[in-house]
Amino acid sequence: MSPMPALQPPVDPEHEALEWFTRLRQPGCDERLRQAFAAWCQEPLNAHAYAALETYWQQLQVPAARPRPRIVKLRQSRMGLLLGLLFLMLLALLAWLYWPMLQRLGSELHTDVGERRSVRLADGSTLHLDSASAMNVDLRGRTRQLQLVQGQVYLEVMLDGRALEVQVDDTRIQVFGSRLQIARHGDHDELVVIKGKAALSQGGDLRMINAGERVTFNAAHIEPVAKVDTQAVDAWRNGQLKARDLPLAQVLERLAGYQGQRLWLLDEQAGYRRVSADFDLDHPAQSLARLADQQQLRLHSVLGHWLIAR
Structure with a gap:
């Protein structure tokens, strides 16, 4: 009896399809290999197995994100x-x-809106601070140093043999008397000497102010010295604003500041009108209403921070 021939393993189209899939994607794939692959695909079962493998591979691929416009x-x-x-x-x-x-x-001495306070210093001098005012004080050196940061202060200076100097930004005020008042307004500062003398220096400019005189100044220049009614300038210490031929804008600003508001005057020309009257600083809202009625103005409060006058 002759021996039986060895059985050939059955051909698996899916396995062959996987081999062809791998070989076709290798760098050495040439035209001869592609022709052999085409001949293999002539068999319908092989072509079907390879098509199924390609479909499965495409499903595994993550689609590229579409670029946003x-x-x-x-x-x-x-x-x-x-x-x-x-x-x-x-x-x-x-x-x-x-x-x-x-x-x-952040200042050493200060008052809140609507508050007035008097402070006696270690050298015996007294500072009367107006509403929303702030000062720094240094009495340790041979020259006593004060700095007015905000608002208004009335100084009663005790003479103890040492010089006293007040700083307002870059302007220096050397005090040679015992009573004076310094105020900071929106667009200028002001010095009034009530008793004694004071020298105001700014850069190379120097002015001497005597009792009963006032001078206004800002960062750019110093205005000429003028006479002043000393009976009216410190009336605020008793809760009164005695306006004597003052611009309307300045009076409105002063009363608005006493209730913690900033003035926004829409009619600029109206701000130059002169005002002469007495106002109650302890009741600024009523004083503003009376002034607005006299000047035919309308007042509008915005968020408690601004006072619009038109």
């Missing part, structure tokens, strides 16, 4: 920039509103 990125960029600008504007507004209060709290 450029216009969307541009709009998002502009929106982010706008929100950033609005945030910075809000911070600037809050800083502008609360910076005066922070300055007062």
Whole structure:
């Protein structure tokens, strides 16, 4: 009996399809290999197995993310920039509103809005601070140093053999008398000498102010010295504002400040009108209403921080 021939393993089209799939994607794939693959695909079972393998492979692939339209990125960029600008504007507004209060709290002596206070210093001098005022004091050296940060102060100076100097920004006031008043307004500062003398220096400019005289100044220059009614300038210590031929804008600003508001006068020309009257600083709202009625103005309070007059 002759031996039986060895049995050939059955052909597996799916296994062969996997081999062809691998070989066709290798770097050495040439035209001869592609022709052999085409001949293999002539068998329907082989072609079907390879097509099924290709379909399965395509399903495994992660589809590439579609790029977002450029216009969307541009709009998002502009929106982010706008929100950033609005945030910075809000911070600037809050800083502008609360910076005066922070300055007062950071000073050695200060008063709140509507508060008046008298402080006796270690050298015997007395400071009378008006509403929303702030000062720093240094009495340790041979020259006593005061700094008016905000508001208004009436000084009763005790002469003890040492010089006394008051700083208002870059302006220095050397005191040679015993009573004077210094005030800081929106666009200028003011010095009034009630008893004695004072020398005001700014850069290379020097002015001597005698009793009964006043001078206004700002960071740029010093105005000429003028006479003043000393009976009216310190009336605020008794809760009175005695306006004597003052600009309307200055009176409105003073009364608005006594209730913690900043003035916004829409009619600039009306601000130059002269006002002569007495006002109650302890009731600034009523005083403002009376003044607005006399001057035919309308007042609008905005968020408790601004007073719009028109």
